[in-house]
Amino acid sequence: MISWPTIYHVLEETVPLYVAMIVAYLSIQWWKLFTPEQCSGINKFVAKFSIPLLSFQILSTNNPYDMNLKLIFSDILQKSISLLGFAVISKACCVEKFDWLITGFSLSTLPNTLIVGIPLLKGMYGNEAVKLLSQIVALQSLIWYTLLLFLFEFRAARGMDTTTSSETASKNIPTAFLKIDI
Structure with a gap:
């Protein structure tokens, strides 16, 4: 059974996050x-400064030689099974197969552990859980985000994207510049 002090610690860590979101x-x-322009500026600040700095702070405190091997293997197994499952489902059911594979994989396996997960686990289990979660963030940043970037680039290179870079370049260049005299 969950004790009252545990509930208090969880609320102590999560309530400030939710109060800030509600405000x-x-x-x-x-x-x-x-205004919408100010919201856009705040979003850019968060995306380009806050999250990278928070990620750097988490990654810099992680010791790669002291990582939990069971955690690494279970993370790789879970994400591999998820990728295989989404590949089978998107191949069988979806028209835009590769887009659904990328979207399903990214939504199901890359949660927002950095912002919400670390305070929640710190309140529930203490600093040992934060150490494990920082290892998961390190694996996400080093392995899974790189795999997603590869999948996006693979999709663009195979012409699976709706507009290719040559189409957008030819739309923006006047036709006089497209003629080449030999």
């Missing part, structure tokens, strides 16, 4: 404190 929602939707 942000209210300030945009109800109070109209921010």
Whole structure:
């Protein structure tokens, strides 16, 4: 059974996150404190500065020689089974097979452990769980994000993307420049 002090520690770690999200929602939707341009700027700041710096802080404290081997193997097994499962499902059911494979894999295996997971596990299990979760973040950053980037580039190189770079380049270049005199 979950004890009251455990519930208190979980709430102590998660309530500030949810209060900040609720205040942000209210300030945009109800109070109209921010314009869409300002929201876009805040999103860019978070995406280009906050998340990379938080990721760097987590990755810099992770010792790759002290990682839990069972955790590494279970993470690789879980994500490999998920990738294989989505490959079979997207091959059998979906029209745009490769797009659904990439989307399903990224949504099911790469959770937001950095922002929500670390405070939640810290409240539930203490600093030992944070150490394990930082190892999972390191594996995500080094292996799984790289695999996703490879899949995106593979899709673009095979012409599976809806618009290729040559199509967009030819749309933006005047036809006079496309003629080559020999």
